[in-house]
Amino acid sequence: MEIKNKPTRDGYGEALLILGETNKNVVVLDADVAKSTRADWFSDKYPERFIDMGIAEQDMLGTAAGLSIAGKIPFVSTYGVFLAGRAWDQIRTTICYSNLNVKLGGAHGGISVGPDGATHQGLEEVAIMRVLPNMTVVVPCDAIETKKATLAAAAMYGPCYLRFGREAVPIVTEENTPFEIGKGYVLKDGKDVSIIANGSMVFEALRASEELQKEGIEARVINLHTVKPIDENILIKAAYDTGAIVTAEEHQITGGMGSAVAEIVSRNQPVPIEMIGIFDTFGESGTPDELMTKYGLTYLDIIKAAKRVIERK
């Protein structure tokens, strides 16, 4: 099968163009990185509904809050480290506390951002967003799913954080693959171990499962694109059916999707869990492939983790 690559941020840009056409209440804000986030596609076509806030993330989130209070649906984008990190209190106290309808497009999530180095590699956004009451957190796996997630975020009420990446990643879903915020889905069934992944790690999980199959290990692969609200049923069922779980995400282990899975599984159907992610360290400059390899975020790492966790059953 031929694999097509495309950056997930392109899906964000495409969805904004659709929303520009279909929903006149949608407005887009960016903090001087519209070319990187693909918000510039919207600004070219709908300049009267686009505001470049300059390099002022805190002001941008407050302005978005005001727009939402006035009935608009603001989509706010910049790099995830600055969006989720620099404006966290604005997101918490102004947006989430009042449950305002603001959508956050966090670009450049993950270590695969590459040569820009640690300052620009978002590795903590999922943790610091999912602790906020009223917040929804989605980490789509490819450009098609990012487009669907962005459209779904516009259709729901309330604050929603969308995390996407810089690099072109393989397209693993299709236009007609079902997508619903809050519902994970099984990409490939199996009985020996469940690999639960999101973002760029979904492709790695699928690849790992193919290799494991050659060794007679049947791995279930679950795309857990929504970290909050989390799909408890699919997790409990995975724990019950397979008795072992590997989580895989391009994010800090602490507080990320793996932690969220462990919170559910440990309370409902405790089974051994191994986690793939960043282990309490910052990234560095390098090519995306070099970094994913050095920091243990490839299918090979998932295979090892799957074997370890099966041993622990």
Added chain:
Amino acid sequence: MEENLKEICKVIRKDIITMIHQAGSGHPGGSLSAVELMVGLYFNKMKHNPKQPGWGERDRFFLSKGHACPVHYSVLARSGYYPVEELNSLRKLGSCLQGHPNFCRLPGLESSSGSLGQGLSIANGVALAAKMDDKNFRIYCLLGDGELNEGQVWEAMMTSAHHKLNNICAIVDYNKVQLDGPISSIKELSPLSDKWKAFNWNVIEIDGHHMKQVLDAYDAAAHCKDKPSVIIAHTIKGKGISFMENKAEWHGKAPNAQELELALAELK
């Protein structure tokens, strides 16, 4: 008219110290300094309808200095948004009157606040939406002077001016005292008017306890068509209660029963 507003100011000041006394905590100093500014808006200049808090054409008010909510709560109650008796519930479990304002709990609020520096950005968002939708209502935002320490305020000042948001009227309650002490000993603001002018704002400087100056300032702001306007209101922290005036210690302290009695006697 002005005499009537001055009488209302007395009622509001009594509410403020009484409710903070009953709560056992709260922020009297910066509530008392903003009384004339708030009364001038809610009882004279602002278009609003307490029976229909969501009326689309209403003028909007944002309390950026959320800790001064006792003055806002009192003004809203005395305007008719909810019964005055509600003021007794300030800061108590289950109350609509949270220690700092919660948008979801109380009619008449346009936003939550309490984390400083954020109100002007929110006001700008509403002002931008109003421009997009050709709405003519005005948007007011009350800021504390200590609050101007927050960098976000200066980001927002640039945003208002860049977009020529003439529907915005910011008000600085310039009482010269913040929690830890005098502004001048912590982070000097002077020359404050020059700073706003340099950011391309129409600046109106007044005595914030002089009701006629307050009302005239709101009119002057509404008449400026090419820029956002700011009213730099020189005020006295703790205004109206002699032993609280200009005292940083009364930024966030409740009066005890004896102090309440003294204060109420001064406001007769």
